Amino acid sequence: MPILPITYVSTSTREMSSWRTSKPIIEYSKCTRCAICWKFCPDVAIDLVSDPSIKSPNEKFSSLEAPLINLNYCKGCGICATECPFGAIEMVREEI
Amino acid sequence: MPILPITYVSTSTREMSSWRTSKPIIEYSKCTRCAICWKFCPDVAIDLVSDPSIKSPNEKFSSLEAPLINLNYCKGCGICATECPFGAIEMVREEI
Amino acid sequence: MPLTIPREEYMQQGHTACAGCGATLSMRYVLKGMGPKSAVVVPASCWSVIPGELPYTSLKVPLLYTPFASAGAAISGLREGLDAQGKQDYNVIAFAGDGGTADIGLQGLSAAVERGHNVLYVMYDNEAYMNTGIQRSGSTPYGAWTTTTPVGSKRDYKRENKKFVADLMMAQNAPYVATAAIGFPEDLERKLSVAKSIKGPKFIQILSPCPPGWNYNSADTVRVSRLAVESRIFPLYEFRNGKLTLFKPSKTVPVSQYLYLQGRFSHLYDSEVKVIESAVEERWQSLLRKEQV
Amino acid sequence: MPLTIPREEYMQQGHTACAGCGATLSMRYVLKGMGPKSAVVVPASCWSVIPGELPYTSLKVPLLYTPFASAGAAISGLREGLDAQGKQDYNVIAFAGDGGTADIGLQGLSAAVERGHNVLYVMYDNEAYMNTGIQRSGSTPYGAWTTTTPVGSKRDYKRENKKFVADLMMAQNAPYVATAAIGFPEDLERKLSVAKSIKGPKFIQILSPCPPGWNYNSADTVRVSRLAVESRIFPLYEFRNGKLTLFKPSKTVPVSQYLYLQGRFSHLYDSEVKVIESAVEERWQSLLRKEQV
Amino acid sequence: MYEVRFHGRGGQGAVTASKILATAAFLEGKWVTSFPFFGTERRGAPVTAFTRVDDRRIELRSQIYEPDAVIVLDRSLMSIVNVTEGLKNEGVIIVNGKSGNLKEAGKFKVGYVDATSIALRNGLGDPSHPIVNTAILGAFSKISDLVSLQSIKSATTDMVPSKKKENVNAIQEAYEETELN
Amino acid sequence: MYEVRFHGRGGQGAVTASKILATAAFLEGKWVTSFPFFGTERRGAPVTAFTRVDDRRIELRSQIYEPDAVIVLDRSLMSIVNVTEGLKNEGVIIVNGKSGNLKEAGKFKVGYVDATSIALRNGLGDPSHPIVNTAILGAFSKISDLVSLQSIKSATTDMVPSKKKENVNAIQEAYEETELN
Amino acid sequence: MESVQSHRKIMTGNEAVAVGVKLAKVKVIAAYPITPQTTIVEELADMVANGELDSKFIEVESEHSAMSAVTASEASGVRSYTASSSHGILYMHEPLHWAAGMRLPLVMSVVNRAIGPPWNIWGEQTDTFNQKDTGWLQIYCESNQEAMDSILLGYKIAENKKILLPVMNMLDAFTLSHTSEPVDVRNQKKAAEYVGDLELDSKLDFKNPAGYGSLLGPDGPFMEMKKDMRDSMYNAIGTIKNEISNFNEQFSAELPGLTDNFMMEDADYALVTAGAISSTAKYTVRKLREKGQKVGLIRLYFYRPFPGEDVLKAVKGLKGLGVVERNLSFGQRGPTYEDVATSLYGRVDIPIRNYVVGLGGRDIRVKDFERMFEDLVEGDNEIEWVNVGVK
Amino acid sequence: MESVQSHRKIMTGNEAVAVGVKLAKVKVIAAYPITPQTTIVEELADMVANGELDSKFIEVESEHSAMSAVTASEASGVRSYTASSSHGILYMHEPLHWAAGMRLPLVMSVVNRAIGPPWNIWGEQTDTFNQKDTGWLQIYCESNQEAMDSILLGYKIAENKKILLPVMNMLDAFTLSHTSEPVDVRNQKKAAEYVGDLELDSKLDFKNPAGYGSLLGPDGPFMEMKKDMRDSMYNAIGTIKNEISNFNEQFSAELPGLTDNFMMEDADYALVTAGAISSTAKYTVRKLREKGQKVGLIRLYFYRPFPGEDVLKAVKGLKGLGVVERNLSFGQRGPTYEDVATSLYGRVDIPIRNYVVGLGGRDIRVKDFERMFEDLVEGDNEIEWVNVGVK
Numbered sequence A, B: 001m002p003i004l005p006i007t008y009v010s011t012s013t014r015e016m017s018s019w020r021t022s023k024p025i026i027e028y029s030k031c032t033r034c035a036i037c038w039k040f041c042p043d044v045a046i047d048l049v050s051d052p053s054i055k056s057p058n059e060k061f062s063s064l065e066a067p068l069i070n071l072n073y074c075k076g077c078g079i080c081a082t083e084c085p086f087g088a089i090e091m092v093r094e095e096i
Numbered sequence C, D: 001m002p003l004t005i006p007r008e009e010y011m012q013q014g015h016t017a018c019a020g021c022g023a024t025l026s027m028r029y030v031l032k033g034m035g036p037k038s039a040v041v042v043p044a045s046c047w048s049v050i051p052g053e054l055p056y057t058s059l060k061v062p063l064l065y066t067p068f069a070s071a072g073a074a075i076s077g078l079r080e081g082l083d084a085q086g087k088q089d090y091n092v093i094a095f096a097g098d099g100g101t102a103d104i105g106l107q108g109l110s111a112a113v114e115r116g117h118n119v120l121y122v123m124y125d126n127e128a129y130m131n132t133g134i135q136r137s138g139s140t141p142y143g144a145w146t147t148t149t150p151v152g153s154k155r156d157y158k159r160e161n162k163k164f165v166a167d168l169m170m171a172q173n174a175p176y177v178a179t180a181a182i183g184f185p186e187d188l189e190r191k192l193s194v195a196k197s198i199k200g201p202k203f204i205q206i207l208s209p210c211p212p213g214w215n216y217n218s219a220d221t222v223r224v225s226r227l228a229v230e231s232r233i234f235p236l237y238e239f240r241n242g243k244l245t246l247f248k249p250s251k252t253v254p255v256s257q258y259l260y261l262q263g264r265f266s267h268l269y270d271s272e273v274k275v276i277e278s279a280v281e282e283r284w285q286s287l288l289r290k291e292q293v
Numbered sequence E, F: 001m002y003e004v005r006f007h008g009r010g011g012q013g014a015v016t017a018s019k020i021l022a023t024a025a026f027l028e029g030k031w032v033t034s035f036p037f038f039g040t041e042r043r044g045a046p047v048t049a050f051t052r053v054d055d056r057r058i059e060l061r062s063q064i065y066e067p068d069a070v071i072v073l074d075r076s077l078m079s080i081v082n083v084t085e086g087l088k089n090e091g092v093i094i095v096n097g098k099s100g101n102l103k104e105a106g107k108f109k110v111g112y113v114d115a116t117s118i119a120l121r122n123g124l125g126d127p128s129h130p131i132v133n134t135a136i137l138g139a140f141s142k143i144s145d146l147v148s149l150q151s152i153k154s155a156t157t158d159m160v161p162s163k164k165k166e167n168v169n170a171i172q173e174a175y176e177e178t179e180l181n
Numbered sequence G, H: 001m002e003s004v005q006s007h008r009k010i011m012t013g014n015e016a017v018a019v020g021v022k023l024a025k026v027k028v029i030a031a032y033p034i035t036p037q038t039t040i041v042e043e044l045a046d047m048v049a050n051g052e053l054d055s056k057f058i059e060v061e062s063e064h065s066a067m068s069a070v071t072a073s074e075a076s077g078v079r080s081y082t083a084s085s086s087h088g089i090l091y092m093h094e095p096l097h098w099a100a101g102m103r104l105p106l107v108m109s110v111v112n113r114a115i116g117p118p119w120n121i122w123g124e125q126t127d128t129f130n131q132k133d134t135g136w137l138q139i140y141c142e143s144n145q146e147a148m149d150s151i152l153l154g155y156k157i158a159e160n161k162k163i164l165l166p167v168m169n170m171l172d173a174f175t176l177s178h179t180s181e182p183v184d185v186r187n188q189k190k191a192a193e194y195v196g197d198l199e200l201d202s203k204l205d206f207k208n209p210a211g212y213g214s215l216l217g218p219d220g221p222f223m224e225m226k227k228d229m230r231d232s233m234y235n236a237i238g239t240i241k242n243e244i245s246n247f248n249e250q251f252s253a254e255l256p257g258l259t260d261n262f263m264m265e266d267a268d269y270a271l272v273t274a275g276a277i278s279s280t281a282k283y284t285v286r287k288l289r290e291k292g293q294k295v296g297l298i299r300l301y302f303y304r305p306f307p308g309e310d311v312l313k314a315v316k317g318l319k320g321l322g323v324v325e326r327n328l329s330f331g332q333r334g335p336t337y338e339d340v341a342t343s344l345y346g347r348v349d350i351p352i353r354n355y356v357v358g359l360g361g362r363d364i365r366v367k368d369f370e371r372m373f374e375d376l377v378e379g380d381n382e383i384e385w386v387n388v389g390v391k
């Protein structure tokens, strides 16, 4: 077989966290689990998870999946923080 | 000076009559000098001339310029004959 | 009776076009309208052959030959080059076929219009690649036979609609867009004089029948062109300042009358002709509506 | 609360786009809408770099890289090649930038649409050549700074209007044409599902803001996109069966609000902003009128 | 090797004639080549075509400068083209025309045939574009012994898409009506 | 010949830093070259740049594999890039950071400077994108005797399009605050 | 039952090519018209329209798109084909490189035609000589028979897993493309068996989706890929020879080797040619041999990979060699001369002369070759223009 | 009053090129962005936007259009310019031929970059080596100084009425284009005097309107035109040498001859290179000389026309020669090897080796050149891939 210009390894096998200068932190007590942050993340760095240990502002939200930021991939763009209608995400500078 | 791909001789210096298989003949007695044949000739082969010797069906037209076919250039398409509103042009087969 | 179109000739006799060539009439009329202070750019097409082999030329104005896809860029370069020399008063004209405009030259044209150069682009539309012997172009109408849509046992005539480049130029909001037909030279001359008065990119698409390509008798060139307009299969319009004006022919004829004159449509069954007729009507109605806008 | 857009991800993490890249969101949404039975063709653009260097790929569907001008032809070839193998049920998608669509790839796109292949062409519109570092494209809006319209002492910002490729596609009567914006993903998903149901060429132009290219804070990508629609500078519409439907945003904002957020417009004087505002209004009115047609 | 040159005009079928002649010789077991001198010019412009016939594979691929025979489909060409250029002594020349005076005729075997009338009479083409290419080959087979009349007919039937019978008739009539000069 | 390697991220100005350093040496009469290792990656991706200084015209155009000095604009890079790779024994390394523990530090002359704070304090960039490239050169001129502080300042004034004074201040402050390790 | 024998028919080179494409069971064709290639495309369009060929036919809007379309269709896993000429070839220069770099076994026919300005539609090989370093194999045909056979051979070689590079098949404008001559039409069934179905390991895979084409920096295996391409072409010579014998056996055909050595055994002087002018050269050689002159001809059937060793073997013992070019390099001797000199440098010391002939369709005659053979005896080292300025 | 002296400034190769264009008083620029050429175009756009350069700037939509636009503007009679790289150069292959055939004295800068797939934006010269037979003169620069000076020299040569062919000026991706180093900026007034105003006899003439480009058949002087082009380029060597001395005198500059012979006088072994890698090669030669090894370097400043006689003169007496290629031919040895072997064939008998280096931006180091010099002693005839597969 010749050496072909074909790429087969998923980029999700690599870390991008070092590109970030600040990172998003979700304050779950404010999070209504609306998934808007998930929807707008260009780095697909927000998972939606069913994890009873994640706190929720209100019973009625706790049955919903919660957003969980995957800091391996998050580049810290801040879109999630801007778009969260409930101000539940804060961007925090990474330590240098 | 290099040999350049530049063309400078007018094609009107050459004859195209041999391309023709039939030729237009104007019957001036029918011609109202409307210049429609002149207008539509793709070979620019019809001149408009002031020549008192060319007959005219009617006094009122004789002051106008008359169409004169230049058989050096006419390719015999027959457009003039088709378009002449007065049926004044006939296409005649060239002798082979 | 005064002549209805300018008398001066800038296209000369002795060219090597086929007898009855509509594309040649287009050039003749365009140069009459634009006058001697013009330069013409011609990409590969019948018109790169019509003036004949070296040392001949058929125009009384400079004629710059270019590669097939180059017309839009060449008029841009020529315009800026002339302007840099203070020759703003010379007209720069592209004279390109439908293949060189709707297909391989489309992005060059579109980009020249987008950049806004002061040029006139004329598309002489004979609805196929004629110089190479009648192959389908994007501007070939639905239903037509060409050597690459050869009908055959599978009835493989052109199955797609004609791409109307003038419509694209309107969509791009070019300062001036018009369609014209060699059967209506006075209309074309008027449009040229409007175009001449506008600074910026102008586009005129001229239906230019081709006897061998459309397979009709060369004597019928002007007639066919007129029927195209009267049957509304090739509507004449003008677009200026974002406003469309549609020419409504005083006489209208059925589309079939236009089609039957031409060998390229002779394979069509009546039912297929009907399809074309209703598409023509639909487009006409939509143009009428756009005119209202 | 159910998710408003499909859950499945076919674009993966770990790509090398800039933080806050709108073009990346476009790809993410398009693949969600089109699903796993798809192949994506990407010409030279940011998206030929975003998946990273060999051996990496970021998509869960095959991604065929092509030369810059090749997208329209490549989807045509890919479509026919798959059809020849009985794979009519796979989607063939071009994903190309505005430069690769409005400029160097325009005739490839236009020809593919004319030929009528069953394909979807997505133009992710970041309004300049971003991969090469922010040069003017035909799709760059009037007034914008780019490195080739660098303002300077002669105020040489982009002086020409944006070429709206979607408008050209409508003029070509493509079976389906839509504009979309990453700030409105539900709208985009709906349009994708319509597109998926139509056989023939589909075209969707997605405004995809670019933080470094437009010079705004990466956190504002979605916001900027939303303002583009709400200020009507980038109207969302849909065109199907020759009929235009214009989306009227419930909230409208002045154009200046959109412009002021972006460094690429920061050189504009108020009077220049006014010019843009009235052009936006004019285009909006003309779209409203076209919707009536 | 036997070499033939055809003179005609765009649209008259000179190229097809050269191919029919080649096919006729091929049917008789010969090796053949046939080729046009292709121009960019349009309908009506002068056209030249060539046929070579030999007993073995033909290697020579240059044009034909010294033909054994010349076939003129359109007599009007003779005023602008030197049709006998390079024609070998004792060579054959067929002209579409009732009769005529060829310069240097004495050097050649000259035949005249009114192929135009024959073609029109047989419904081949129309008055402004008569298709004379098959008729003139009938005439050729009369003065040249390169190929038989029958082979010309068979080759024609093989090659023309329609009006097979009319063409065969025209060939036969031309054969009969050819005048040797 | 003296060779310097810069490590930074897209957007931080490592390439400009390498050019300013070259200019400073040029102002002192040296021949210089300065060049980036240019990647296709985007804002935030690791970037390398190089400066060479010599007394005569520099012919060597390969990358720098055994630098005399290394300048690290972004400390977080040190977890993904081996910044001391090839650094000569006794070589100089400057890191943007308050202080730290460089592996193999003993082999090198190490300096730390909080260029980020200095830059922000002087209004260079914003918290998410501080522009540290000039400050760190101030630090460099303190431990390396390649170029004088003054030349760095002059070169900076020549090259930066705006905030000239702020940059010069940052250079001075960095020079003063650099800690040798 | 259809016989499995070839049957002989008179056809033009372009017709022979079209039949070759049909025999090879091509599935996607994308092409753009250009004189003198047009009749190939028209013929194929006819076959498709009449149901004789089951192939998708894409009427692209340019040659750049023709090549881009077939590259994509081939990548999807079906045998694909295009044809062009002259400016069309120049216009697809970029995607030519791309197709080769993608290692896709396309076959393209080229009718060699001159390049403008001035526009000129006649024969000359400059168009494809300008593509010799694009990664495509190049075959120059001498007859319509070869034009047909080389399509089948072309796919066989291109698709060989050790090669996987596209093949360009040349025929000269008009001299072959529009010249009718007898051709043995290969049997369809046998031809289909010969080429088999396309098996492309690297075709677009929906199960294990990958990126095809990708991006690579100085640190990646870019150079290794290019070396692999070069090795695959250069080392293909043995494989090609086997494939040719195999073809000849299966079809009772007469394809030559990579070179076609004509009356070279005891020759003192010889010419090197490519394409249809070789026939007239052979005619001349035969004629001179009859007069007792020890002359011969080396025809390059393959030009890429360049059969340097074969040329070396053939020239051994010559007193003089003439390299005939129907193409042009402006700043050096001709490309074929360069290839020959490169292959012979340091290994033999035969004087080589260089002749430029037949540009823009200028006819090449027996007397021209005779003159070259005379001239060869003198053996100096400059370029000679044959039949130029002496009209 | 402005001094007429050059002043020294640190600038990248691309900046130096842009300044060169400004110095040459170019009137029309049309260009399309492509890494790593982009900064040339951006710099020029800045100059125009700030009124420093009085030039029309056409932001074309492709490289085919860039070349077509400047061909037309040059034909209108004004000095015109474009720049590109890699795929952009491939995309303008057709109009490159056209511009040369029109005999228009354009100058174009090319930042040499690799060709995909896979996409690769780094240094390699395959892009322009694939254009060597288009009728353009080719200059490969070694430094930013040469990059600037070669623009002025380029116009001077191109516009020379005995030559009238376009000139392509190369600089290596990143190694020059993005590398900053000191450059003597030529004085504007003097530069303007040096290049003068464009006098183009064949420019579009409205008084005696002609056709420019036209059509020509086998019977017309097509072949004579092509021969004239070839003669104009090939015979230009003397003129070029004069123009170079003249330039050096007027600007106290240090342009080499068509070749740059470095420590060749008594060399036993030498390499042939082109472009920026030559600097590192010189560094290596100097180093080896210090160790007593008699080595040298022949750098090709001009590659078209190929300075074959100069190379021949320089190699006389060598025991071994190595030709280093930063480009690729797949079906033969490298193009530079072919040019060298062509020029030396039958005239000397020095063993020549061929090295392929630095494709796709792979770094070329002193140790690589050292190894080549070691290897040279062995002197066999195959191609060597330097630094490949050994990562």
Ligand SMILES: Cc1ncc(C[n+]2csc(CCOP(=O)(O)OP(=O)(O)O)c2C)c(N)n1
Pocket: C023, C044, C045, C046, C047, C067, C068, C069, C096, C097, C098, C099, C100, C101, C126, C127, C128, C129, C130, C131, C132, C137, G032, G033, G034, G035, G063, G087, G088, G091
């Ligand atoms: C790149 C390229 N491709 C193809 C051609 C061949 N060619 C020359 S003219 C022509 C057809 C032109 O068609 P159109 O523009 O409609 O003009 P027409 O011949 O119908 O007047 C073609 C295909 C060419 N010259 N260059």
Ligand SMILES: Cc1ncc(C[n+]2csc(CCOP(=O)(O)OP(=O)(O)O)c2C)c(N)n1
Pocket: D023, D044, D045, D046, D047, D067, D068, D069, D096, D097, D098, D099, D100, D101, D126, D127, D128, D129, D130, D131, D132, D137, H033, H034, H035, H063, H087, H088, H091
């Ligand atoms: C023929 C050719 N010309 C130029 C380039 C360089 N190039 C690569 S990507 C690009 C810009 C693409 O712009 P766009 O299509 O808008 O996509 P974006 O980068 O903005 O995502 C350019 C100019 C190229 N690869 N090929």
Ligand code: SF4
Pocket: A026, A030, A031, A032, A033, A034, A035, A036, A037, A038, A067, A083, A084, A085, A086, A087, A088, A089
């Ligand atoms: S957008 Fe805010 S509220 Fe909604 S899920 Fe995300 S963090 Fe929670």
Ligand code: SF4
Pocket: A023, A024, A040, A041, A042, A043, A044, A045, A046, A069, A073, A074, A075, A076, A077, A078, A079, A080, A081, D020
């Ligand atoms: S900061 Fe940006 S990348 Fe990170 S999780 Fe939020 S949206 Fe995603």
Ligand code: SF4
Pocket: B026, B030, B031, B032, B033, B034, B035, B036, B037, B038, B067, B083, B084, B085, B086, B087, B088, B089
């Ligand atoms: S068209 Fe008829 S009537 Fe009119 S001028 Fe001509 S010949 Fe006379």
Ligand code: SF4
Pocket: B023, B024, B040, B041, B042, B043, B044, B045, B046, B069, B073, B074, B075, B076, B077, B078, B079, B080, B081, C020
């Ligand atoms: S027949 Fe045709 S060419 Fe002749 S004069 Fe009439 S219109 Fe003109």
Ligand code: SF4
Pocket: C016, C017, C018, C019, C020, C021, C022, C023, C024, C046, C050, C126, C130, C131, C209, C210, C211, C212, C213, E042
């Ligand atoms: S083919 Fe048609 S367009 Fe071309 S010259 Fe003949 S008539 Fe005119």
Ligand code: SF4
Pocket: D016, D017, D018, D019, D020, D021, D022, D023, D024, D046, D050, D126, D130, D131, D209, D210, D211, D212, D213, F042
């Ligand atoms: S430059 Fe813009 S479009 Fe490109 S990756 Fe970065 S944000 Fe996305």
Ligand SMILES: [Mg+2]
Pocket: C097, C098, C099, C124, C125, C126, C127, C128, C129, C130, C137
């Ligand atoms: Mg046409």
Ligand SMILES: [Mg+2]
Pocket: D097, D098, D099, D124, D125, D126, D127, D128, D129, D130, D137
């Ligand atoms: Mg873009």
